[in-house]
Structure formats: structure tokens, C-alpha cells
Amino acid sequence: MSAASAPRTMLSGLLPLLGKRVASALLTLLLVSAVIFTVSGLLPGDAAQETLGQSATPEQVAALRHEIGLDRPALARYADWLAGMVRGDPGTSMVANMPVREIIAQRLPNSLMLAGFTALISVPLALAIGIASAVNRGGKLDRALNIMTLSMVAVPEFLVATLGVLVFSVKLLWLPSIALVSDTSTWGELIRSSTLPVLTLTVVVTAQMARMTRAAVADQLDRPYVEMAQLKGVRFSRVVLAHVMPNALGPIVNAVALSLSYLMGGAIIVETIFSFPGLASLMVNAVTSRDMPLLQACAMIFCTAYLLLVLTADVVAIMANPRLRAQ
Amino acid sequence: MSLAPFSRRSLIGAGLAGAGLLALPGCARVQAPARKGGGIRVATQSASTADTLDPAKGALSTDYVRHFMLYSGLTETGADMIARPSLAERVESADRVTWSFTLRRGVRFHDGAELTSADVVWSLLRHKDPALGSKMATIAAQFAEVRADGKYGVILRLTGANADLPAILSQSHFLIVRDGDKAPAGNGTGPFRLAQFQPGVRTVATRNPEYWVPGRPHLDRIELIAIADEVSRVNALLAGDIQLANAIDPSSTRRVEAVPGHAVLATPSALYTNLILRQDQLPTGNPDFVQAIKHLIDRKLVKRALFRDFATIGNDQPIPPFHPYFNPDVPQTVLDLDKARWHLKRAGLTGVRLPLYASPAATGSVDMASILQEYGARVGLNLAVNRMPADGYWSTHWMRHAATFGNTNPRPTADLVFSLFYKSDAAWNESGWKNPRFDKLLVEARGEPDEPRRKALYGEMQRLVHDQCGSVIPVFISLIDGYDRRLKGLRAVPLGGMMGYRFAEHVWWDEG
Numbered sequence: 001m002s003a004a005s006a007p008r009t010m011l012s013g014l015l016p017l018l019g020k021r022v023a024s025a026l027l028t029l030l031l032v033s034a035v036i037f038t039v040s041g042l043l044p045g046d047a048a049q050e051t052l053g054q055s056a057t058p059e060q061v062a063a064l065r066h067e068i069g070l071d072r073p074a075l076a077r078y079a080d081w082l083a084g085m086v087r088g089d090p091g092t093s094m095v096a097n098m099p100v101r102e103i104i105a106q107r108l109p110n111s112l113m114l115a116g117f118t119a120l121i122s123v124p125l126a127l128a129i130g131i132a133s134a135v136n137r138g139g140k141l142d143r144a145l146n147i148m149t150l151s152m153v154a155v156p157e158f159l160v161a162t163l164g165v166l167v168f169s170v171k172l173l174w175l176p177s178i179a180l181v182s183d184t185s186t187w188g189e190l191i192r193s194s195t196l197p198v199l200t201l202t203v204v205v206t207a208q209m210a211r212m213t214r215a216a217v218a219d220q221l222d223r224p225y226v227e228m229a230q231l232k233g234v235r236f237s238r239v240v241l242a243h244v245m246p247n248a249l250g251p252i253v254n255a256v257a258l259s260l261s262y263l264m265g266g267a268i269i270v271e272t273i274f275s276f277p278g279l280a281s282l283m284v285n286a287v288t289s290r291d292m293p294l295l296q297a298c299a300m301i302f303c304t305a306y307l308l309l310v311l312t313a314d315v316v317a318i319m320a321n322p323r324l325r326a327q
Numbered sequence: 328m329s330l331a332p333f334s335r336r337s338l339i340g341a342g343l344a345g346a347g348l349l350a351l352p353g354c355a356r357v358q359a360p361a362r363k364g365g366g367i368r369v370a371t372q373s374a375s376t377a378d379t380l381d382p383a384k385g386a387l388s389t390d391y392v393r394h395f396m397l398y399s400g401l402t403e404t405g406a407d408m409i410a411r412p413s414l415a416e417r418v419e420s421a422d423r424v425t426w427s428f429t430l431r432r433g434v435r436f437h438d439g440a441e442l443t444s445a446d447v448v449w450s451l452l453r454h455k456d457p458a459l460g461s462k463m464a465t466i467a468a469q470f471a472e473v474r475a476d477g478k479y480g481v482i483l484r485l486t487g488a489n490a491d492l493p494a495i496l497s498q499s500h501f502l503i504v505r506d507g508d509k510a511p512a513g514n515g516t517g518p519f520r521l522a523q524f525q526p527g528v529r530t531v532a533t534r535n536p537e538y539w540v541p542g543r544p545h546l547d548r549i550e551l552i553a554i555a556d557e558v559s560r561v562n563a564l565l566a567g568d569i570q571l572a573n574a575i576d577p578s579s580t581r582r583v584e585a586v587p588g589h590a591v592l593a594t595p596s597a598l599y600t601n602l603i604l605r606q607d608q609l610p611t612g613n614p615d616f617v618q619a620i621k622h623l624i625d626r627k628l629v630k631r632a633l634f635r636d637f638a639t640i641g642n643d644q645p646i647p648p649f650h651p652y653f654n655p656d657v658p659q660t661v662l663d664l665d666k667a668r669w670h671l672k673r674a675g676l677t678g679v680r681l682p683l684y685a686s687p688a689a690t691g692s693v694d695m696a697s698i699l700q701e702y703g704a705r706v707g708l709n710l711a712v713n714r715m716p717a718d719g720y721w722s723t724h725w726m727r728h729a730a731t732f733g734n735t736n737p738r739p740t741a742d743l744v745f746s747l748f749y750k751s752d753a754a755w756n757e758s759g760w761k762n763p764r765f766d767k768l769l770v771e772a773r774g775e776p777d778e779p780r781r782k783a784l785y786g787e788m789q790r791l792v793h794d795q796c797g798s799v800i801p802v803f804i805s806l807i808d809g810y811d812r813r814l815k816g817l818r819a820v821p822l823g824g825m826m827g828y829r830f831a832e833h834v835w836w837d838e839g
Contacts (some may be wrong), residue, residue, distance in 0.1 A: 044719035051377060051386075052460060057754050060464055063457035096526050097510070103376060108523055162558065169566035170586075175568040178370075178554060264617040275370075275554040275563075277528040285375045285527060288718050294376065 014315060021314075023306040033085075033296055037078050040287065040295060047094040067092045081293060085189050085300075091293035100297045103282070108301070111278040114270075115263035118195060118201040123256055126206045130213025130252075132225040135240060137218055145210070152207035161200040161273040168196060180278040197274045201267060205259040205272055212255030216248040223247075250317035257313035265302040365836030366548030367570040367814060369825075370560055372539055374553030378526035381511045382502040383461040383694040388573060389530075389553050391499045392826035396532045396549065398502035398515030399539075401428055401447065404739055404827070406820045408651060410493035414442065414503055414516065415481075423488040423774050430479040434507055434539040436691075437513070437520045445506040451483065454500070463500040465754070466743075488774025489741040490781070498739055499828065518544040518832035528552070532831070545816075545835035561809065565589060570836075571809040573824040575636035583809045593637050594806040594819040597647045597737040597744070600689045602699070604797035607759040608729040612679065615674035617797050621660050622667040623702045624695075629801045632698075633691045637807055641800035644792040645735065645744045646785065647838035649821065652741045654786030657793050684724045684731040688717035690804060692732035717726040728759050733757050733798075737822055741785050742773050749792055758797030764789045769830040813837055 048064040062289050065071045090100040133145040169177035179193045221244060222227065229239045268280035283298035285291075342418040373387040382394045403413040412418050416429040434442040453459055454467030473482040485492065495501070510686065513521030516539060519532035530551040532600055534544055554560040554572070561579045563569045565586050575583065580591045604611035604620060611617070619644055630638045639647055642660060646653050671677045683699065685692035696712040703710040715724050725731050738744040747753055751761040752771055772784035792798065806824035810817055816834040820827035826834075 049722045052462075057465060059457060060460060064460045067458050067460070093376060098376075098526070103526075104423075106528065162562075165559070165562045165566070169568070170562055173566060176568045177562045178552075178559065178568050180552075180568070272556050273559050275552065275556070276561060277525075280800040282376070283525070289375060289377055291376065 007055045014318065016294045017314075017318075018311075021173045021307075021311050025304075025311070028307065029300060029303055030082075033082070034078070036296060036299050037074075037081075037292070038289065040292065041074055043287075043290065045290060047292065050289045051095055054200060070094070073265045075143045077292070081296060085296075090297040090300075093291055093294045095294070100293050103294060104279075104297055104301070107277055107279050107282050110276065111264060111267070111280070113190075113278065114194060114197060114201065114267060114278060115260065117198045118205065118263055119260055120208065121198065122202045122206040122259075125202070126209035126256075126259075127213055127252070129206070129210040131217055133210070134221060135236075136215035137221075149207040152203050153211070155203075157200055157204045158269050158273060159204050161196070161270055164196050164200060165273070172240060177274075179274040197267075197270050197276055200270050200273075205262060207267075209252075209255050209259050213248075213252050216251040216255075217244055219242040228275050231321065246320045249320040253313040253316045253320075254310075257309040261302075261306040264305045339547045361542075361545045361816060361835040363545055363835070364547050365389045365838075366546060366550070367811075367834075367836060368550040368552065368568065369571045370552050370554045370563060371572075371825075372553065372557070372560065372574040374527045374555070376527045378524075378530075380513050380521070380524060382500055382504065383463065385499050386462060386594060388824065388828060389551065391823065392551060392825060392831065393515065393530050393532075394499045394502055394602070395829040396519040396530075396551075396831045397513045397517045397521055398499075398504065398511075399434075400497050400499075400502045402497040403829075404494055405819075406499040406818060406824060406827075408739075408821060410497045410739075412493075414447075414498070417526050418493050420492075423492070423776065426483045426485070426492055427476065428483065429479040430481065431539065432479055435517055435537055437535060438505070440505065442503070442516055443478050443506070444481045445750055446503055447481045448473050448475050449508070450503045451481075451501065453504075461500065463498070465747075466495060467545065470727070476585050487770065488697075488775060490776065491742045491743070494739045495743065517551060522548075536665075538832075543692045544832040546831070549831055550552065564809045564811070567811070570808045570814050571817075571825065571830070571834075573806070575807040577637045577807065579631075579809075580635070580637070580807060586734040588812050590812055592808045592810060592817055592819060594808070594821060594824055595647065595649055595652065595655055596803065596806050596821050596823065597645065598690075598735070598804045598806065599641060599645065599800045599802065600695065600732060600734045600804065601694065601757070601801075602683070602692075602693050602799040603726060603731050603733050603757040604728070604799065605729050605759050606761070606797045610674070610676050610679050611729040611797060611825060613674045613676065614795070615670040617675055617795075617799075619667040619670035619674070619676075619706070619708070620699070621799055622663045622670070623699060623700065623708070624660075624799060624801045625662045625698060626801045627662075628698060629691070629695060633694050634802065634804060637805040638802040639805070641802045642663050642793055643796070644789045644799050645748065645798075645800065646789050647803045647821075650741065652782050652785040653787045656786070657790050659821055660793070662702070664702065664706055667702075671706060671708060677707045678709065679732055680711065682711045682713045684713045684715055684728050686715040686717055686720040686724065686732065688715075689722040689725075689732040689734035692734070695801060696732065724757070726759075739822060742769070745769055745785075745788060745792075749788075749796060749798070760792075760796045760798070762791060762795065768770050 047068060048061050048070055052060055052064060081091055093100050093103055096103060114292055133142045136142040165177045168175045175195050176193045179197050226239055226244060229243050265280050267278060268284060271278045271281040279298055286295035286298060334741055344748055371389040371392060374389050379390055385391055385394050399414050401413060401415040402410045406409045414431055414434060416431045417429040420426040430442060430444060451470060451473045454461040455461050469485050470483060471486045474482050476482045505514050518535055518538045520535045522533045523531040532549050534547050554563055557576050560572045561575060561583060564572045575591060583589050583591050604617050606612045626640045632637060642657060657683055683696040685696040693714050700710040700712055725733055735748060748755055748757055750756060751766050768784050768788050772781055775781040775784060808824050813836060815837050817830060820824060
């Protein structure tokens with residue numbers, strides 16, 4: 001952002017930023033993979049022991065270790081994995097004996113769908129709540145919305161999910177209690193079975209985003225330019241949407257990006273309760289089975305998703321605010 | 328052919344096989360005739376990317392259920408714990424060292440190939456390859472030679488006499504795969520054919536119309552999924568999303584039964600969580616200390632409070648009361664603080680401090696440890712409860728400290744549980760207990776042809792373990808399945824939940 005020469009167009013101003021960001025993202029991914037490799041190496045047991053389980057004999061463990069290459073030095077294994085990643089090949093799962101790519105390909109669409117549906121509902125909802133709350137500051141609506149969002153933040157998601165299941169599945173028999181996604185299910189089935197997980201996640205992330213939006217918009221509403229615009233006779237809705245929002249957008253998109261990044265890896269509780277075959281439970285699975293290539297692949301995806309969202313947030317903030325562009 | 332020594336079992340089996348293949352005779356008791364058709368969804372508690380189609384690698388309940396749907400075994404163990412011929416029409420042995428199997432003719436794999444002796448030889452010998460990682464590698468080490476005897480005969484020679492071979496071969500790991508199949512992918516001779524398999528997500532199986540048992544299976548389709556969270560599993564059952572679920576918590580049984588149309592099935596099993604007192608460490612190696620601990624366990628409280636009476640009182644030896652070889656003459660050890668105090672004093676260990684390593688990995692162990700700690704304090708024993716995470720518990724803590732908790736799944740024979748966990752040189756001789764007399768009896772019983780004599784040998788072994796071994800078994804834990812009442816034909820088989828994991832070919836769906 002501290003590019004020396006004032007760029008003429010938006011795009012040329014963004015390019016160096018993007019270049020720098022991508023380079024630092026790659027470095028971050030490398031560091032994260034090294035940390036994960038080291039830390040998971042410190043966990044007791046390895047893939048061979050975890051696969052063979054409680055009843056393994058030392059000979060069996062040794063044979064399996066050799067089979068999946070665990071008897072080689074850690075550094076060599078890491079270098080191999082890294083070389084594979086550079087070629088675009090995340091390797092083979094030590095436990096499932098399947099290419100990691102295939103396992104991920106089964107789960108990633110599920111996670112993206114869950115995150116996508118949730119974002120589609122929660123982002124507009126959060127913006128609406130936040131703005132409505134901010135413009136009515138101190139009013140009854142504001143207080144009501146405040147209480148609602150605060151209690152949404154305070155209630156843990158497992159409680160929301162379990163209550164949802166008890167009411168909508170067990171009592172009313174409206175919705176399935178588990179998410180039964182499969183390749184053959186129709187869109188109707190897909191939407192029906194992911195309704196409860198999406199609603200639970202919506203409750204969890206909306207509140208955060210709504211509170212950030214309220215704070216950002218409220219902050220801008222106190223500025224002199226708002227008063228000026230109103231004195232000049234601009235309609236209040238126009239003041240909010242055309243004057244306040246572009247200025248408030250920076251913090252809001254950042255809050256949105258953080259909340260949405262939670263939807264990828266943080267959906268673990270929802271995935272567990274609804275038995276939803278997503279990436280987060282896959283990663284937990286990879287940790288407990290000490291399946292290094294799978295664990296790394298999941299970590300890389302979560303890390304990339306996070307970095308992409310934060311980068312998108314920055315770009316949106318810059319594009320929305322001419323002053324940031326000019327810097 | 329000499330049928331004499333194995334006559335009891337093989338004759339019963341052959342007779343039943345001839346009379347319409349009712350390998351589970353209890354099915355005949357069911358009032359209404361089985362209906363054809365319908366599909367159910369079944370959930371077990373465990374699934375991971377390690378889910379496999381290879382019977383040799385099966386590790387979790389989901390695997391066993393899947394394998395029994397797709398493959399068949401040479402023998403089959405029923406609700407009475409007796410193994411009968413299955414894919415093998417006849418199982419014969421004169422000396423219990425060399426066994427000959429005569430295969431049923433005209434049995435076809437799902438791909439159309441006929442079952443021959445080559446498939447059986449391949450399926451049994453592959454367990455001996457260490458690179459395969461078979462769960463039964465140690466058992467398969469007993470196979471000295473496996474060879475074909477014509478197209479439909481197989482000769483299996485053991486390294487030593489073992490009368491339990493038919494029962495051993497009825498386990499899911501020894502199900503028969505196709506000759507040369509290095510990574511079996513569902514092609515078996517079982518009642519269902521594989522339609523879809525996603526490790527850690529689901530298995531879909533459809534009826535095999537050419538199944539070799541006439542009239543079976545009854546269901547058209549079974550979808551097998553896993554719901555790891557117990558509350559979610561019960562909710563899914565009550566919401567009608569699944570029709571059968573295993574591993575229901577004792578505390579959830581009332582909830583299931585309160586909703587009309589649902590029921591639980593409790594299976595008394597030989598599953599136990601035990602406190603392991605290492606005999607090669609102090610103070611746990613002191614015989615008086617072991618006796619003190621055994622008298623400090625409030626077995627009735629453990630049964631009632633931890634398992635809501637879904638358990639059977641144990642007596643510090645691994646054979647449960649409903650087992651054919653159970654010895655009722657071994658006196659039951661009960662809570663007796665005075666005796667415990669006396670033993671402690673005699674050992675000179677009053678006031679000693681000892682950490683107990685418990686973990687959610689061993690069902691109920693944390694609560695058992697807390698109860699023990701409570702009673703320990705009353706006799707001047709300073710027990711500390713170290714609660715360890717389930718992850719990595721077996722490789723890092725189990726058997727590694729003086730006092731740890733273990734968890735042992737039901738095994739199909741008395742010989743297996745004794746050989747795996749109590750024999751002096753067993754890899755998982757949990758307590759490090761060494762008793763030459765016990766080892767001698769074990770080998771003797773394995774080859775003993777006379778049933779009453781065999782029962783007497785196992786009876787003495789139970790007494791030895793009860794009196795001397797450092798394995799404290801408070802209760803045997805019953806397995807609880809929850810099901811939709813429209814699912815018929817489900818019965819308890821002590822080998823495991825869900826009819827010993829083989830409900831698939833026996834149950835049917837009845838809307839009325």
C-alpha cells in the first residue's frame with residue numbers, strides 16, 4: 001500500500017500489492033507446512049501404529065512403516081512432500097491408500113457448499129442487522145437487535161445445533177437430523193439436508209459480522225461529513241448507502257472475511273453433530289490417524305482460503321475507498 | 328473320513344446346513360415370515376479414512392458390518408457361540424492339527440467367478456504377508472501349510488493342535504476373497520453387492536440375487552454410514568433418518584424407548600474394561616496389593632452407576648457367565664474393605680501413592696478410577712486418577728505404567744482371549760503375568776478333543792487368572808443397539824453389537 005508513485009488506474013495500483021501478497025502467501029504456506037510437519041511429528045505414535053491399532057505387534061508396525069515409507073528420515077519425507085506439492089501432487093494418503101487429491105475432491109465441494117450457502121444467507125442478513133441497528137442507535141430496534149446478536153454470540157454452536165435437531169427433526173420431523181449429502185442426491189434433497197447445518201452456522205457467524213458492521217457504520221455516522229451531507233439535504237438513506245458505507249466498508253469486509261474463513265475449518269462442531277462429510281472432520285481424522293499428506297493438504301487448503309479471503313477483503317476495501325487507492 | 332473327534336460340531340453343522348441352511352437356528356422361532364424388499368440406513372459409531380474393503384484390515388465395527396455384507400466365511404458362529412460350516416460344506420479333522428475343508432459347490436463371486444479352493448488358499452495365506460498389515464497376522468502364524476486338495480477341497484495344517492479353528496475362521500478378517508486379489512474391492516460371495524464406497528462417509532450395498540443361501544437376504548438395499556457423536560446417532564434414529572444404530576449409551580436407552588416405534592437391543596458381551604496391575608513393577612507386582620485392589624472394587628456400583636445395569640458382574644477373569652466354558656465354582660470377589668486393609672498391611676503398603684492411568688479410550692475407565700480412588704482413601708491407599716486423552720492412549724500409556732486401564736473386545740473363543748492377553752509370552756500380556764501352569768493348560772486345552780475335559784481345563788485357567796493375575800475385571804459391558812421396530816429379525820449375538828456385526832443377511836423390513 002505504500003507504493004511510492006501515485007498510480008493512474010486502479011488496476012496498476014493493485015498489481016504490486018497483489019504480487020507482494022501472493023509472494024508472502026506462498027512463504028506463509030511453506031512456514032505453516034513446516035510447523036505442521038514438525039508439531040505433528042511430536043504427537044505420540046505414527047500412521048503405522050494408529051492404523052494397526054491397539055493389537056499391533058512390533059513386526060507388523062515395522063513392516064507397515066516400511067510399506068508407507070515412514071522408516072525414512074523426517075527431513076527426506078518433508079522434502080519429498082514439498083517436491084510433490086511444487087509439481088501439484090499432494091501425495092497419497094498413508095491410511096486410506098488413496099491419492100489425497102481424490103479424498104479431498106470428495107469433501108471439498110461439501111465444505112464449499114456449506115460455506116457458500118451460509119455466506120449467502122449470513123452476509124446480507126448481518127449487513128441489514130448492523131446498518132439497521134446503527135442508524136437507530138439507542139432506539140428500541142437497536143436494543144432488541146443488540147440483545148439478539150449478543151445472545152447469538154454467547155450461545156455455543158453445539159447447543160444451537162442440538163436444539164435445532166430436537167425441535168425440527170425429532171419433534172416436528174420436518175428436517176433430517178443428519179446431513180446426507182451424496183453424489184446422487186437432487187438439489188431439493190441437498191437443500192433439505194443442509195438446512196440445519198447452514199442455519200446453525202448462520203447463527204454463529206451472523207452475530208459477529210452484524211456487530212462489526214454496527215460499530216463501523218456508527219463510527220462513520222458521527223463524522224462531520226455526514227452532518228454536512230444531511231445539512232445539504234441529501235436523503236438519509238442515500239447518506240448511509242453512498243457516503244457512509246464506502247468509508248465503513250474496510251472494517252466490515254475484514255470482519256466478513258474473518259467470519260467466512262471460520263466456515264471452512266471451524267465448522268468442525270457442526271460437521272460432527274450433523275455427520276457432515278466436510279473438510280474439517282477430515283482434518284481431525286488425519287490428525288488422529290497421523291496421516292501426514294492428508295493433514296498437510298487440509299492445512300494448505302484452510303490456510304489458502306484464509307489468505308485469499310483476507311486478500312479479497314483488502315482489495316475490496318481499497319476499491320471501495322478512493323482515499324486508500326490514492327495512497 | 329474320520330468325523331469322530333470333531334463330530335459334535337461338524338455333524339450339527341452339516342445337519343443344519345442340509346435342513347435349509349439355518350445357520351442361526353433362532354430365526355425359526357420368529358413368528359411372522361420374513362418379508363422381501365425394502366431398504367434401511369444403518370449408522371455405526373466409527374468411520375474414518377481408514378475404512379477398508381479388505382477383510383484382513385478391518386479394525387472397526389463399520390468395517391466388520393461392511394465385510395459381512397460383501398463376503399462370506401468358511402465357517403459362521405451363531406448366537407450360541409458355536410461355529411458351523413458356511414462356505415465350507417464340511418470341516419473335518421482327526422487330530423485338530425490337519426484340517427480339511429470341503430467347499431460348497433456352485434457358489435459364485437459377485438463378478439461371476441466360481442468359488443474354488445484357490446480362492447480359499449489365497450485368502451488364508453495372505454494374512455502371513457507382513458506388508459499387508461493383517462489384523463490376524465499373529466493367528467495366521469499358526470498356519471503351517473494351506474494347500475488345495477482338488478477344486479473344492481482345502482487342507483490346512485497347523486503348527487499345533489487347535490480345536491477352535493472353525494471359530495477362529497468365522498471372524499470377519501478371514502472372510503474369503505478372490506484368488507490373486509491383492510486389494511479386495513468388494514468382490515466376495517456375500518449376501519450384498521457393493522454399489523458405492525466412500526471411506527469415512529458411506530457404503531451402499533444392494534441385494535445379491537445369486538446369494539448362495541436360498542431366501543436370503545431379505546432387504547434390497549443397505550446404506551451404512553457413521554455418526555461418531557452418540558447424541559446425534561440417537562437423534563437420527565428418533566428422527567427416522569436411520570433405522571438401526573449401534574453403541575447407544577446406557578443413559579440414552581430410556582430416551583429411545585420413550586419414543587413410540589423404537590426399541591433397544593442389549594447384547595450381553597465379553598467386552599470389558601480392566602485395571603491392569605503390572606506384575607513386573609512395584610507396588611502392583613505385590614500379590615497382596617493385587618488382592619487388596621480386587622477387594623476394593625464395588626462391582627455392583629460400577630454396574631449400576633456407570634452402565635445403568637447394562638452390564639454383567641465380572642470376577643477378574645475374562646470368561647463371562649454366559650460363556651459355555653464359564654466356571655461357576657470360582658468364588659465371586661466382592662467389595663470388602665477389611666480384607667483390602669488386611670492385605671495392604673500384610674504387603675506393608677498402607678499409605679502408598681499410586682497413579683491410575685485412565686482414558687476415555689477405555690470405556691468407563693475414568694469413572695472406575697474415581698470410584699476406586701474413593702474406596703482406596705478409606706483403607707489408607709493414596710490413588711491418583713490420571714486422565715489421559717483418547718488419542719494415542721494405546722501406544723503411549725496402555726500397559727506402560729504400573730496401573731493402567733485396558734479395554735478388550737469380545738473374542739470368538741476362550742482360547743483367543745487367554746492366548747492374546749494372559750499367556751506369559753503374549754505380546755499384550757497386559758499385566759506381565761507369568762504362570763507356567765496356565766501356559767501348559769492353555770496349550771493342552773487347545774488340542775483337547777473331549778468337551779467336558781476341555782471345559783474343566785478352561786475352568787482351572789479361570790481360577791488361576793482370578794486368584795493370581797493382575798487384571799481386575801469389574802464388569803462385562805453389554806452392547807446396546809437402537810432400532811426402528813419395523814426392522815424385524817434382530818437378535819442378540821454375544822460376539823458383538825448388531826448380531827455380531829452380521830445383521831445384514833438376517834433382518835427384514837415390515838411396514839405393518
